[in-house]
Amino acid sequence: MVTTAVAAGTMKVAQVSSPGADFQIVEREIPKPALGHVRIKVQACGVCHSDALTKEGAWPGIQYPRVPGHEVAGVIDELGAGVSVWEIGQRVGVGWHGGQDGTCLSCRRGDFRNCRNLKISGISYDGGYQQYMVAPVEALVAIPESLTDVEAAPLLCAGITTFNALRHSGALPGDLVAVQGVGGLGHLGIQFASKSGYEVAAVGRGSENAALAKRLGASVYIDSKATNAAEELQRLGGAQVILATAPSSKAMSELFDGLGPNGKLMVIGADFDPIEVTPIQLISGSRSIQGWSSGTPVDAEDTLRFAELTGVRPMIETYPLEKAAVAYARMISGDAQFRVVLTM
Ligand SMILES: [Zn+2]
Ligand SMILES: [Zn+2]
Numbered sequence: 169m170v171t172t173a174v175a176a177g178t179m180k181v182a183q184v185s186s187p188g189a190d191f192q193i194v195e196r197e198i199p200k201p202a203l204g205h206v207r208i209k210v211q212a213c214g215v216c217h218s219d220a221l222t223k224e225g226a227w228p229g230i231q232y233p234r235v236p237g238h239e240v241a242g243v244i245d246e247l248g249a250g251v252s253v254w255e256i257g258q259r260v261g262v263g264w265h266g267g268q269d270g271t272c273l274s275c276r277r278g279d280f281r282n283c284r285n286l287k288i289s290g291i292s293y294d295g296g297y298q299q300y301m302v303a304p305v306e307a308l309v310a311i312p313e314s315l316t317d318v319e320a321a322p323l324l325c326a327g328i329t330t331f332n333a334l335r336h337s338g339a340l341p342g343d344l345v346a347v348q349g350v351g352g353l354g355h356l357g358i359q360f361a362s363k364s365g366y367e368v369a370a371v372g373r374g375s376e377n378a379a380l381a382k383r384l385g386a387s388v389y390i391d392s393k394a395t396n397a398a399e400e401l402q403r404l405g406g407a408q409v410i411l412a413t414a415p416s417s418k419a420m421s422e423l424f425d426g427l428g429p430n431g432k433l434m435v436i437g438a439d440f441d442p443i444e445v446t447p448i449q450l451i452s453g454s455r456s457i458q459g460w461s462s463g464t465p466v467d468a469e470d471t472l473r474f475a476e477l478t479g480v481r482p483m484i485e486t487y488p489l490e491k492a493a494v495a496y497a498r499m500i501s502g503d504a505q506f507r508v509v510l511t512m
Contacts, residue, residue, distance in 0.1 A: 179196060184236065206244045212512070238295050262296065347413060369387070370389050398424065406428020408432070485508050
């Protein structure tokens with residue numbers, strides 16, 4: 169729903185005019201979709217920690233002013249030339265995977281997720297912090313009817329990242345999977361892990377999220393402030409996988425010894441500090457560390473379908489587009505419960 173009046177043919181946009189600048193709410197002309205693109209009437213857009221890359225200019229080559237946003241849910245309202253499969257009125261989303269070049273070595277291998285020239289919504293082109301956005305068809309995700317826009321939006325980055333990392337982690341149903349962090353990623357990771365048939369141990373700092381973690385599907389909650397979490401995991405037999413969601417390399421390093429034989433630390437929480445693990449820790453038990461980033465639009469559709477089937481839903485706080493600065497500050501504070509979503 170459009171909450172603020174704008175002149176005909178124009179729209180409201182929350183943009184960043186230069187690295188580190190505050191959000192500006194400006195009016196722009198509604199764009200036309202080019203060849204192979206569609207225009208989306210945006211209904212909701214999640215505010216992700218990675219939007220700081222755009223806000224603070226931490227990603228090389230961003231052209232400003234730039235509109236962040238890669239958790240977009242809306243409706244196609246215009247088709248560019250050459251678009252045949254998608255229809256006006258269709259509900260679609262755009263996540264982190266904003267399009268591939270189709271020509272690099274990874275793409276030629278069919279590994280679009282690791283495209284060398286991956287386009288990212290809100291970084292390579294204007295994203296979802298606006299009333300209308302233009303996206304290439306390679307980026308589009310079909311949204312099932314049963315999910316609302318505000319539910320679907322966070323699943324397109326936080327959701328797919330946790331779900332896709334878990335389903336590629338090698339853990340089998342019944343295995344012990346630890347989810348480190350009960351936050352924006354972790355509260356989804358616990359749900360996806362539980363619904364995937366794993367025995368879930370949630371690891372958080374402090375006791376305040378213990379009851380919530382259990383409601384979300386964890387069978388055990390480990391307070392890493394009060395106990396040695398790695399030892400606690402060993403007491404449970406050792407984790408097959410630790411899904412590390414909280415962006416703290418220190419916490420990940422401390423938890424590594426909670427892995428059982430052939431266990432894997434699956435890293436999705438982005439931190440710039442090194443994870444410290446000795447070769448001996450890796451060698452004993454043949455344990456490993458792997459990183460994982462998001463997935464393709466079809467992986468996103470799998471995520472939405474799995475959420476639809478199993479009832480996995482993000483916990484959200486919503487803010488109107490005009491309050492983008494407040495919403496972003498709330499996300500950065502780490503106090504949001506748990507994903508912040510803008511509505512248009
Ligand atoms: Zn994200
Ligand atoms: Zn490529």
